[in-house]
Amino acid sequence: MEETRRSETLINAVEDYLSGLGQYNVGPLWKFLRQALTPEPKSQARPHLWRWKELRPQLLRAGELVSAAEAERRVLMLLNPGIEGRIATTHTLYGGLQLILPGEVAATHRHTPNALRFIMEGEGAYTVVDGEKMTMSFGDFVLTPNWTWHDHGSESSTPVVWLDGLDIPLATMLEGIFFEPFTQEAQSLTKPLNNSVAEYGKSGLLPTWQRSTASHSPLLKYAWTEAREAIMSLSLAAASPSDGAMLEYVNPVTGGPSLPTMASFLQRLKPGQKTETHRHSVSAIYLAVEGHGRTIIDGKAYEWAPGDVFCLPTWQWHAHENLSASTDAILFSFTDAPVMKAFNLYREQAL
Numbered sequence: 001m002e003e004t005r006r007s008e009t010l011i012n013a014v015e016d017y018l019s020g021l022g023q024y025n026v027g028p029l030w031k032f033l034r035q036a037l038t039p040e041p042k043s044q045a046r047p048h049l050w051r052w053k054e055l056r057p058q059l060l061r062a063g064e065l066v067s068a069a070e071a072e073r074r075v076l077m078l079l080n081p082g083i084e085g086r087i088a089t090t091h092t093l094y095g096g097l098q099l100i101l102p103g104e105v106a107a108t109h110r111h112t113p114n115a116l117r118f119i120m121e122g123e124g125a126y127t128v129v130d131g132e133k134m135t136m137s138f139g140d141f142v143l144t145p146n147w148t149w150h151d152h153g154s155e156s157s158t159p160v161v162w163l164d165g166l167d168i169p170l171a172t173m174l175e176g177i178f179f180e181p182f183t184q185e186a187q188s189l190t191k192p193l194n195n196s197v198a199e200y201g202k203s204g205l206l207p208t209w210q211r212s213t214a215s216h217s218p219l220l221k222y223a224w225t226e227a228r229e230a231i232m233s234l235s236l237a238a239a240s241p242s243d244g245a246m247l248e249y250v251n252p253v254t255g256g257p258s259l260p261t262m263a264s265f266l267q268r269l270k271p272g273q274k275t276e277t278h279r280h281s282v283s284a285i286y287l288a289v290e291g292h293g294r295t296i297i298d299g300k301a302y303e304w305a306p307g308d309v310f311c312l313p314t315w316q317w318h319a320h321e322n323l324s325a326s327t328d329a330i331l332f333s334f335t336d337a338p339v340m341k342a343f344n345l346y347r348e349q350a351l
């Protein structure tokens with residue numbers, strides 16, 4: 001009797017103590033240790049697939065309703081259904097579909113988040129990065145590194161659409177966002193057209209009088225004609241069991257990722273190929289470029305066709321499958337791998 005009374009008194013004392021702690025802005029770690037230190041990453045993000053067939057008409061409708069000048073960037077953001085109140089496609093990465101119509105200009109600005117583009121439709125658009133104009137056609141992969149001035153325009157007679165990839169959720173979480181508009185709509189061109197391709201775009205051949213030491217690739221555009229030829233000429237015999245034949249868009253000077261925070265890839269699955277299930281502590285955004293297949297993420301199938309975009313939250317089991325018996329499938333993707341590797345947070349596991 002005496003014993004129970006004493007323990008009840010203690011329980012009440014502990015409760016009073018805990019409920020009074022808030023006023024000092026402290027909390028008892030012993031109540032939160034297991035919640036803070038999960039055995040493995042648990043992503044708030046959910047896998048999701050955005051269909052080109054559904055989004056293209058929505059994007060063209062935006063083109064009728066809002067001008068690029070008004071919008072500054074006419075983009076439909078790909079918002080993760082598991083993440084509320086934040087601009088995020090995975091917890092670190094952002095993807096969006098951008099439309100530019102004939103004759104339009106998207107004004108010059110710069111910001112600390114890094115950006116990449118993969119052209120999904122059209123040709124005859126361009127991006128200017130720090131005075132260098134780059135033409136953009138289907139399949140081209142273009143970089144807009146951290147704090148570079150950039151504007152877009154279109155000299156095409158048809159709509160041009162691309163996938164934007166940015167590290168905005170990461171930069172926001174790190175409270176490292178800076179932004180500045182340029183004084184004029186367009187910046188002046190100070191370099192030859194596609195200059196970085198001329199200087200750094202020939203595999204294995206680098207200029208002797210300069211060797212960029214920036215944290216991003218000095219090559220700002222990777223042309224589709226060359227990337228496709230490279231992925232198609234690979235022998236699939238020795239390709240990775242979990243990724244198929246996969247190429248990274250690297251910084252030609254260092255061999256490292258093209259941007260300090262994001263790594264980008266092209267991968268090819270042969271007809272009928274099914275990759276082995278694996279998971280890694282990186283999140284990714286994928287774009288189906290060619291072919292028809294599906295990706296199983298945590299047991300659920302996401303079937304894709306060209307133009308579809310899907311996201312893979314971190315540490316979720318996944319495998320890709322080419323559903324065609326006669327044609328190859330090609331996926332473009334970008335991930336936060338450089339960040340995870342830099343801080344020793346990268347792990348990979350086969351099922």
Ligand code: 1HN
Nearest residue numbers: 073075096115150164166168
């Ligand atoms: C941005 O600057 C672009 O330059 C695209 O095309 C998408 C999303 C959020 C913030 C800035 C662009 C963006 C963005």
